[in-house]
Amino acid sequence: MEQIRINDLLQEHRLKRTKFRIALLNFLLSARHARSYSEIKLALGQNVDKSSLYRNLSAFEEVGIIHRIDHNGFTKYAFGKAQKHGLNHAHFVCEQCETVYCMEELSSIQFKVPKGFKANRIQAVIKGVCAAC
Amino acid sequence: MEQIRINDLLQEHRLKRTKFRIALLNFLLSARHARSYSEIKLALGQNVDKSSLYRNLSAFEEVGIIHRIDHNGFTKYAFGKAQKHGLNHAHFVCEQCETVYCMEELSSIQFKVPKGFKANRIQAVIKGVCAAC
DNA sequence: ATTTTAAATGCAACCAGGTTGCATTTACAT
Protein backbone atom coordinates (compact mmCIF):
# COMPACT_ATOMS: atom_id res chain seq x y z
CA MET A 1 0.00 0.00 0.00
CA GLU A 2 1.30 3.44 -1.01
CA GLN A 3 -0.22 4.91 2.11
CA ILE A 4 2.44 3.28 4.25
CA ARG A 5 5.26 4.61 2.14
CA ILE A 6 3.83 8.13 2.31
CA ASN A 7 3.48 7.95 6.08
CA ASP A 8 7.08 6.87 6.38
CA LEU A 9 8.28 9.59 4.04
CA LEU A 10 6.57 12.30 6.05
CA GLN A 11 7.66 11.00 9.42
CA GLU A 12 11.21 10.52 8.20
CA HIS A 13 11.45 14.22 7.45
CA ARG A 14 9.44 15.33 10.49
CA LEU A 15 6.60 16.72 8.40
CA LYS A 16 3.11 16.50 9.90
CA ARG A 17 0.85 13.93 8.30
CA THR A 18 -1.94 16.17 6.98
CA LYS A 19 -4.68 15.30 4.48
CA PHE A 20 -3.28 17.87 2.11
CA ARG A 21 0.21 16.38 2.11
CA ILE A 22 -1.00 12.84 1.77
CA ALA A 23 -3.15 13.77 -1.23
CA LEU A 24 -0.32 15.72 -2.83
CA LEU A 25 2.25 12.98 -2.30
CA ASN A 26 -0.18 10.35 -3.51
CA PHE A 27 -0.64 12.27 -6.72
CA LEU A 28 3.04 12.95 -7.33
CA LEU A 29 3.97 9.40 -6.42
CA SER A 30 1.47 7.92 -8.87
CA ALA A 31 2.39 10.32 -11.66
CA ARG A 32 4.81 8.72 -14.08
CA HIS A 33 6.12 12.11 -15.15
CA ALA A 34 6.65 15.68 -13.95
CA ARG A 35 3.55 17.79 -13.27
CA SER A 36 2.89 21.50 -13.33
CA TYR A 37 1.10 23.57 -10.70
CA SER A 38 -2.05 23.68 -12.80
CA GLU A 39 -2.01 19.93 -13.37
CA ILE A 40 -1.62 19.30 -9.65
CA LYS A 41 -4.41 21.73 -8.85
CA LEU A 42 -6.67 20.08 -11.41
CA ALA A 43 -5.95 16.67 -9.91
CA LEU A 44 -6.39 17.65 -6.27
CA GLY A 45 -9.50 19.73 -6.93
CA GLN A 46 -9.95 23.40 -7.73
CA ASN A 47 -10.62 24.13 -4.06
CA VAL A 48 -7.03 23.46 -3.01
CA ASP A 49 -5.25 26.51 -1.70
CA LYS A 50 -2.52 27.96 -3.87
CA SER A 51 -0.20 28.98 -1.05
CA SER A 52 -0.54 25.68 0.78
CA LEU A 53 0.26 23.87 -2.42
CA TYR A 54 3.34 25.96 -3.14
CA ARG A 55 4.50 25.86 0.47
CA ASN A 56 4.28 22.09 0.47
CA LEU A 57 5.99 21.73 -2.88
CA SER A 58 8.83 23.83 -1.47
CA ALA A 59 8.91 21.86 1.76
CA PHE A 60 9.07 18.55 -0.11
CA GLU A 61 11.74 19.88 -2.39
CA GLU A 62 13.88 21.11 0.51
CA VAL A 63 13.99 17.67 2.10
CA GLY A 64 14.47 15.96 -1.26
CA ILE A 65 11.14 14.17 -1.63
CA ILE A 66 10.48 15.92 -4.93
CA HIS A 67 12.48 18.08 -7.34
CA ARG A 68 11.59 20.80 -9.80
CA ILE A 69 12.29 21.01 -13.49
CA ASP A 70 11.88 24.10 -15.57
CA HIS A 71 10.62 23.59 -19.02
CA ASN A 72 9.94 26.40 -21.51
CA GLY A 73 9.63 28.96 -18.76
CA PHE A 74 7.32 27.14 -16.41
CA THR A 75 8.02 24.75 -13.62
CA LYS A 76 7.12 21.09 -13.26
CA TYR A 77 7.38 19.06 -10.08
CA ALA A 78 8.37 15.41 -9.93
CA PHE A 79 8.84 12.77 -7.28
CA GLY A 80 12.38 11.88 -6.32
CA LYS A 81 15.66 13.59 -5.54
CA ALA A 82 17.13 15.77 -8.27
CA GLN A 83 20.58 14.26 -8.17
CA LYS A 84 20.14 10.81 -6.81
CA HIS A 85 22.69 9.36 -9.20
CA GLY A 86 25.40 11.93 -8.77
CA LEU A 87 25.96 15.47 -9.93
CA ASN A 88 24.44 15.10 -13.34
CA HIS A 89 20.75 14.95 -14.07
CA ALA A 90 18.76 14.61 -17.25
CA HIS A 91 15.17 15.07 -18.35
CA PHE A 92 13.44 13.92 -21.48
CA VAL A 93 10.89 16.19 -23.12
CA CYS A 94 8.61 14.67 -25.73
CA GLU A 95 8.34 16.93 -28.78
CA GLN A 96 4.84 15.66 -29.46
CA CYS A 97 3.02 15.52 -26.13
CA GLU A 98 5.28 17.90 -24.16
CA THR A 99 5.53 15.39 -21.33
CA VAL A 100 8.61 15.69 -19.14
CA TYR A 101 10.23 12.49 -17.86
CA CYS A 102 13.11 12.10 -15.43
CA MET A 103 15.99 10.09 -16.83
CA GLU A 104 18.81 8.15 -15.33
CA GLU A 105 22.21 9.77 -15.32
CA LEU A 106 23.96 10.41 -18.59
CA SER A 107 26.50 7.66 -19.09
CA SER A 108 29.32 9.86 -20.28
CA ILE A 109 29.58 13.42 -21.41
CA GLN A 110 32.33 15.41 -23.00
CA PHE A 111 32.06 19.13 -23.37
CA LYS A 112 34.46 21.98 -23.80
CA VAL A 113 34.18 25.23 -21.90
CA PRO A 114 36.14 28.44 -22.60
CA LYS A 115 39.39 29.13 -20.76
CA GLY A 116 38.86 30.35 -17.22
CA PHE A 117 35.56 28.49 -16.84
CA LYS A 118 35.30 25.55 -14.48
CA ALA A 119 32.56 23.01 -15.15
CA ASN A 120 31.21 21.13 -12.14
CA ARG A 121 28.10 19.36 -13.34
CA ILE A 122 25.72 19.12 -16.24
CA GLN A 123 21.94 19.11 -16.44
CA ALA A 124 20.61 17.97 -19.75
CA VAL A 125 17.28 18.18 -21.52
CA ILE A 126 16.95 15.53 -24.18
CA LYS A 127 14.28 16.23 -26.79
CA GLY A 128 12.66 13.52 -28.83
CA VAL A 129 9.62 11.31 -28.97
CA CYS A 130 8.43 9.37 -25.94
CA ALA A 131 7.24 5.77 -25.76
CA ALA A 132 3.59 6.82 -25.49
CA CYS A 133 3.67 8.81 -28.75
CA MET B 1 30.64 50.84 -35.88
CA GLU B 2 27.96 48.58 -34.38
CA GLN B 3 25.30 50.90 -35.77
CA ILE B 4 26.02 49.65 -39.27
CA ARG B 5 25.68 46.01 -38.26
CA ILE B 6 22.36 46.67 -36.53
CA ASN B 7 20.98 48.48 -39.58
CA ASP B 8 21.94 45.55 -41.76
CA LEU B 9 20.42 43.03 -39.37
CA LEU B 10 17.10 44.82 -39.33
CA GLN B 11 16.98 45.40 -43.08
CA GLU B 12 18.00 41.80 -43.73
CA HIS B 13 14.90 40.59 -41.90
CA ARG B 14 12.61 43.36 -43.17
CA LEU B 15 12.12 44.85 -39.73
CA LYS B 16 11.64 48.62 -39.56
CA ARG B 17 14.57 50.54 -38.19
CA THR B 18 13.01 52.14 -35.09
CA LYS B 19 14.74 53.82 -32.16
CA PHE B 20 13.38 51.16 -29.87
CA ARG B 21 14.81 48.28 -31.87
CA ILE B 22 18.17 49.93 -32.35
CA ALA B 23 18.50 50.54 -28.62
CA LEU B 24 17.40 46.99 -27.80
CA LEU B 25 19.76 45.39 -30.30
CA ASN B 26 22.59 47.63 -29.20
CA PHE B 27 22.12 46.43 -25.65
CA LEU B 28 21.82 42.74 -26.47
CA LEU B 29 24.74 42.91 -28.90
CA SER B 30 27.02 44.53 -26.34
CA ALA B 31 25.95 42.16 -23.54
CA ARG B 32 28.41 39.35 -23.19
CA HIS B 33 25.77 37.10 -21.65
CA ALA B 34 22.03 36.39 -21.58
CA ARG B 35 19.77 39.05 -20.05
CA SER B 36 16.37 38.91 -18.40
CA TYR B 37 13.39 41.15 -19.09
CA SER B 38 14.06 43.18 -15.95
CA GLU B 39 17.73 43.64 -16.81
CA ILE B 40 16.83 44.84 -20.29
CA LYS B 41 14.23 47.21 -18.91
CA LEU B 42 16.73 48.58 -16.41
CA ALA B 43 19.28 49.14 -19.17
CA LEU B 44 16.88 50.78 -21.66
CA GLY B 45 15.19 52.94 -19.03
CA GLN B 46 12.14 52.35 -16.89
CA ASN B 47 9.99 54.24 -19.38
CA VAL B 48 10.24 51.51 -22.04
CA ASP B 49 6.95 49.82 -22.81
CA LYS B 50 6.56 46.26 -21.64
CA SER B 51 4.54 45.04 -24.62
CA SER B 52 6.83 46.69 -27.16
CA LEU B 53 9.78 45.06 -25.48
CA TYR B 54 8.22 41.61 -25.45
CA ARG B 55 6.89 41.97 -28.99
CA ASN B 56 10.33 42.89 -30.23
CA LEU B 57 12.04 40.12 -28.32
CA SER B 58 9.62 37.68 -29.95
CA ALA B 59 10.13 39.23 -33.38
CA PHE B 60 13.91 39.00 -33.06
CA GLU B 61 13.67 35.45 -31.85
CA GLU B 62 11.43 34.40 -34.74
CA VAL B 63 13.95 35.56 -37.33
CA GLY B 64 16.87 34.16 -35.36
CA ILE B 65 18.59 37.38 -34.26
CA ILE B 66 18.30 36.36 -30.61
CA HIS B 67 17.32 33.23 -28.70
CA ARG B 68 15.82 32.57 -25.32
CA ILE B 69 17.12 30.47 -22.45
CA ASP B 70 15.11 29.47 -19.46
CA HIS B 71 16.93 29.32 -16.21
CA ASN B 72 15.36 28.53 -12.84
CA GLY B 73 11.89 29.35 -14.09
CA PHE B 74 12.59 32.67 -15.73
CA THR B 75 13.66 33.55 -19.20
CA LYS B 76 16.83 35.20 -20.42
CA TYR B 77 17.43 36.58 -23.89
CA ALA B 78 20.73 36.44 -25.74
CA PHE B 79 22.10 37.55 -29.08
CA GLY B 80 22.59 34.89 -31.73
CA LYS B 81 20.77 31.90 -33.17
CA ALA B 82 19.88 29.11 -30.75
CA GLN B 83 21.20 26.29 -32.85
CA LYS B 84 23.80 27.79 -35.06
CA HIS B 85 26.09 24.81 -34.60
CA GLY B 86 23.57 22.04 -35.14
CA LEU B 87 20.82 20.47 -33.09
CA ASN B 88 22.57 20.59 -29.76
CA HIS B 89 22.99 23.68 -27.68
CA ALA B 90 24.58 24.39 -24.34
CA HIS B 91 24.56 27.13 -21.76
CA PHE B 92 26.88 27.72 -18.86
CA VAL B 93 25.46 28.98 -15.58
CA CYS B 94 27.88 30.36 -13.03
CA GLU B 95 27.11 29.00 -9.56
CA GLN B 96 28.48 32.16 -7.98
CA CYS B 97 27.16 35.10 -10.00
CA GLU B 98 24.24 33.31 -11.73
CA THR B 99 25.35 34.66 -15.09
CA VAL B 100 24.22 32.64 -18.11
CA TYR B 101 26.64 32.26 -21.02
CA CYS B 102 26.05 30.64 -24.40
CA MET B 103 28.49 27.86 -25.19
CA GLU B 104 29.68 26.24 -28.35
CA GLU B 105 28.26 22.87 -29.21
CA LEU B 106 29.03 19.93 -26.98
CA SER B 107 31.78 17.99 -28.61
CA SER B 108 30.29 14.57 -28.04
CA ILE B 109 27.58 13.20 -25.82
CA GLN B 110 26.45 9.73 -24.99
CA PHE B 111 23.24 9.14 -23.14
CA LYS B 112 20.86 6.26 -22.70
CA VAL B 113 17.10 6.63 -22.94
CA PRO B 114 14.54 3.99 -21.97
CA LYS B 115 13.20 1.57 -24.57
CA GLY B 116 10.60 3.13 -26.83
CA PHE B 117 12.05 6.61 -26.46
CA LYS B 118 13.72 8.30 -29.41
CA ALA B 119 16.26 11.04 -28.67
CA ASN B 120 16.66 13.75 -31.30
CA ARG B 121 18.70 16.48 -29.69
CA ILE B 122 20.12 17.57 -26.38
CA GLN B 123 20.19 20.94 -24.67
CA ALA B 124 22.59 21.12 -21.80
CA VAL B 125 23.11 23.44 -18.87
CA ILE B 126 26.61 23.24 -17.52
CA LYS B 127 27.02 24.53 -13.97
CA GLY B 128 30.29 25.72 -12.60
CA VAL B 129 32.32 28.85 -12.00
CA CYS B 130 32.80 31.45 -14.73
CA ALA B 131 35.98 33.27 -15.71
CA ALA B 132 34.84 36.47 -14.01
CA CYS B 133 34.39 34.78 -10.62
C1' DA C 1 8.11 66.88 -51.10
C1' DT C 2 3.66 64.77 -50.08
C1' DT C 3 0.64 61.20 -49.58
C1' DT C 4 -0.38 56.50 -48.40
C1' DT C 5 -0.29 52.49 -45.73
C1' DA C 6 1.29 48.76 -43.26
C1' DA C 7 3.85 48.15 -39.35
C1' DA C 8 5.41 49.64 -34.76
C1' DT C 9 4.48 51.97 -30.52
C1' DG C 10 2.17 53.10 -26.08
C1' DC C 11 -1.36 52.23 -23.02
C1' DA C 12 -4.52 49.68 -20.18
C1' DA C 13 -6.36 45.60 -18.99
C1' DC C 14 -5.64 41.09 -18.24
C1' DC C 15 -3.73 36.22 -16.96
C1' DA C 16 -0.82 32.72 -14.56
C1' DG C 17 2.76 31.31 -11.50
C1' DG C 18 4.49 32.26 -7.32
C1' DT C 19 5.14 34.70 -2.53
C1' DT C 20 3.88 36.81 1.93
C1' DG C 21 1.36 38.14 6.25
C1' DC C 22 -1.97 36.91 9.32
C1' DA C 23 -5.77 34.71 11.70
C1' DT C 24 -7.61 30.11 12.38
C1' DT C 25 -7.20 25.27 12.74
C1' DT C 26 -4.98 20.89 13.50
C1' DA C 27 -1.34 17.15 14.50
C1' DC C 28 0.77 15.37 17.95
C1' DA C 29 3.66 15.50 22.31
C1' DT C 30 2.87 16.06 27.22
Add this chain to the structure above:
DNA sequence: ATGTAAATGCAACCTGGTTGCATTTAAAAT
Protein backbone atom coordinates in the same frame (compact mmCIF):
# COMPACT_ATOMS: atom_id res chain seq x y z
C1' DA D 1 -7.44 16.54 27.98
C1' DT D 2 -4.49 20.26 26.99
C1' DG D 3 -0.78 23.18 25.21
C1' DT D 4 1.91 24.45 21.37
C1' DA D 5 4.27 24.62 17.24
C1' DA D 6 3.22 23.80 12.73
C1' DA D 7 -0.02 23.70 8.81
C1' DT D 8 -3.96 25.61 6.51
C1' DG D 9 -6.90 29.08 4.20
C1' DC D 10 -7.53 33.56 2.74
C1' DA D 11 -6.52 37.96 0.70
C1' DA D 12 -3.36 40.86 -1.12
C1' DC D 13 0.48 41.34 -3.74
C1' DC D 14 4.46 40.89 -7.26
C1' DT D 15 6.53 39.74 -11.76
C1' DG D 16 6.77 37.90 -16.37
C1' DG D 17 4.20 37.72 -20.23
C1' DT D 18 0.02 38.50 -23.57
C1' DT D 19 -3.75 40.97 -25.99
C1' DG D 20 -6.76 44.63 -28.05
C1' DC D 21 -6.95 49.06 -29.64
C1' DA D 22 -5.97 53.83 -30.77
C1' DT D 23 -2.06 56.61 -32.21
C1' DT D 24 2.23 57.32 -34.43
C1' DT D 25 5.90 56.51 -37.68
C1' DA D 26 9.13 54.28 -41.35
C1' DA D 27 9.49 53.89 -45.68
C1' DA D 28 7.27 52.87 -50.32
C1' DA D 29 4.54 55.13 -53.96
C1' DT D 30 3.31 59.32 -56.06
